[in-house]
Amino acid sequence: MTQPAASIAAVGFVGLGAMGLPMAQALLARGFVVRGHDLRTASTAALVEAGGIAAGSAAAAATGADALVLMVVDAAQAEAVLFDEGALEALPPHGLVVLTATCPPAAVTAIAGRVSASGRRFIDAPVSGGVAGARAARLTIMAAGPSADIAAVRPLLAAFGERIFHVGERPGQGAVMKSVNQLLCGAHLAVAAEGLALATRLGVDGRIALEIMGGSAAASWMLNDRGPRMLEATPEVTSAIDIFVKDLGIVMQAGRDSRAALPIAAIAHQLFLSVSGRGEGGADDSQVIRAYRALNGP
Secondary structure, three states: OOOOOOOOOEEEEEOOOOOHHHHHHHHHHOOOEEEEEOOOHHHHHHHHHOOOEEOOOHHHHHOOOOEEEEOOOOHHHHHHHHHHOOHHHHOOOOOEEEEOOOOOHHHHHHHHHHHHHOOOEEEEOOEEOHHHHHHOOOEEEEEEOOHHHHHHHHHHHHHHEEEEEEEEOOOOHHHHHHHHHHHHHHHHHHHHHHHHHHHHHOOOOHHHHHHHHHOOOOOOHHHHHHHHHHOOOOOOOOOEHHHHHHHHHHHHHHHHHHOOOOHHHHHHHHHHHHHHHHHHOOOEHHHHHHHHHHHHOO
């Protein structure tokens, strides 16, 4: 077991979901002391089983921590944890807040300002790689913040991240890059579903179509990862439709804020919305293919 850097040894972790739990477990494997909080008792129990400490509240998770990692659903939840539930006040004066969730850039900038005003430090560090990347501790991390703070938190990020990029000195720049990343992920996923839906509608076996596309110039990571699940009626949920409803909504907001036209992202967003609107937002995101089946038939 390797030891964490002396500057960060104790970590508070809020958000032990499908990605957060393996991220926290990876920190434990690297020798960090992790005090975790989640509303789901099964998640905190799993953390304890791995050697962590269960915290009954977000403030309890932050108490005594050198760094507080937030792997929450959205910016509103991050704000609630920090400012309404007392986590920021409980974090020691030298503490670092590390926001790894996907949030709008403007919201991240605002949160960072409030954290900095309290005297604590803030790192904007959204992650990409999904549940598989989190379980393998091979996430891509797009970190933004002052260079000295990035250096201090890098050993923590390296526990669950394989590729760590310092994308800028200002919090919010990581969120910008994550928005761009999600634009491409959502568009790739939607167009992969469109191609596979067309092939099967025209009578080509979906497995053969997927093998051909996945090994040709048409291939993408999203096609090869999600394509097999598109052929299943009810695949395991590793990332839900509603996650892309949220993430592409963030992309569209970033476009509006910057007066940037994003027509392809808008179409992809509408496809995910259409599936969610039928009450299927909890389905695996590969099931965006249902939008095409609803439009065109099986």
